[in-house]
Amino acid sequence: MKARRIVIKEEYCIGCRLCEVYCITQHSPSMDIIKTYKGKFPTPVSGIYFEEKGNTSFAVQCRHCDEAPCLENCLTGAMYRDKETGRVLHNKEKCVGCWMCVMVCPLGVIKIDYKEKKVVSKCDLCIDREFPSCVEHCPNEAIEIVDEKGEKIEKKG
């Protein structure tokens, strides 16, 4: 099954990095922005790579590819496709840190926990939310989400 997909419009990105802030908050235990950044728990790693140079900037995260190389190359089955939503998700319990997914991801968006020796972060399209948090909080619609057919899903309100 095809997943929704995030697309980016780098011409609209102003480099505010709110996408990162909200990604981190969404994946923190409290899901509260103040507690996440000022709290006692370690701050989670964002599922986004933010790139910036001069006037060009953009956020890039997992595309939940139809033919996902990370899935095809995962040695353990830790990387899996959610049957209902088509999302490519990662089960940390099963990960042994072989780095095959890192090697084959053409966007280079899989992050590593070098201490724990596991894949630490990849975009899950915000499992608990209707809209990924980065999409919702981007002030400039530089990050959009499209449906299975590639059509933009409009934010409410």
Place this chain on the structure above:
Amino acid sequence: MKTEYVIIGNSVAGVNCIEGIREEDKEGNITVISEEELYNYSRPLISYYLSGRVAKDSLAFRSMDFYRDNRVKLLLNTRAERIDTGRKQVITDKGRIRFDKLLISTGGKPFIPEIEGLSEDIQGVFTFMTLSDAEHIKSYIEQNNIKKGVILGGGLIGIKCAEGLVEKDIQVSIIEMADRLLSTTLDKQGAELIEKALKEKKQCEVITQDTIRRIESKKNALFKVILSSGREIETSLLVVAVGVKPDIQVIKDTPIMYNKGIIVDEYMRTNISETYAAGDVAEGKDMITEKYSVIAIWPVAARQGKVAGMNMAGGNVIYDGLFPMNSIDIAGVPVISFGITNPLKVDRYEIIKRIDDNCYKKIVLERNRIVGCIFIGRIERSGIFLGLIRNKIEVSNFKDELLGDDFGLLVLPAEYRKHITVGEGIEV
């Protein structure tokens, strides 16, 4: 009429072939022939099984449901002995199976060099490729309270086996004929970092430019290995991991063409119609060197299996991305390499590299296109390089950025960047 698909071998190429077939044909019958006992398992994980980090029931890379959902008849403990290409039958030790379309994905088998004194009935000598190999080693070291072991071969399999043994409190010596570990994937500088990590973190002894000339046994049990240099090591455990070769036994006496492995085209077809091969048994054209090669790695087996499956079921897909790529974590040091990493004809290639804090990055270029890379220590975003190699992207405009810490998609040509970030998913 339903198509009868038969797949010999149930490892990564075979499993991906099932998926490929089912993308195109939901109706046909699929039969998979496997010598193994387990419904599937990930061979690279056997070192983790040996150490105890991964339990036996977690070795599968597809669940049991996978076979049910895809309506696959899985014949375990069954050995394919011959192929009758004329009558389109596979002859197994349990009977004949007719096919319309056949995939040969029998994989590889360990290569055993000539060693004086070595014979099959000597206890304490093992190979390390299958789960059963790992189980034999595991029970042997537990029963005999083994504290010291020797591994012949400093490649990927030998090193991962060494790690597994170290975690079982065994002191390991690795013996490698070349001047360095991982000699087929790394250069000297890269291999030194690995060697250092193995010595310092795992207390492994690494002996290079040497090999085992002779072994001595007592009452049919291994007791000592004698190296070409004259050095002697007392040990009752020897793992031979000098390499694998394609397991082509099943195609002997058939007209199927082979060199080292079964020769396949980019559709994964052999020279015989309706007969395909994929994975460690197949020999295809390396995209970078343009030479026919057996590249026995997971990513190749997965893709070839998938492509073969789709084409067997009427698809029209090619695989033209064959070249070496390896990812391994050694003593806590992540290592990724692609393509040509240590070219001998130096004037044909340009090499740029950077080494600091036990991190190493090397890029090999030919006419401003990347043909090989090594990443050690820091490996994030290395997949972007894989794309640059596969798509033969001209890098002269951003060559200076390739080694930088903040290398990313941003430095790539805008058109290519758009293609991979906005495009319809990712081309593999």
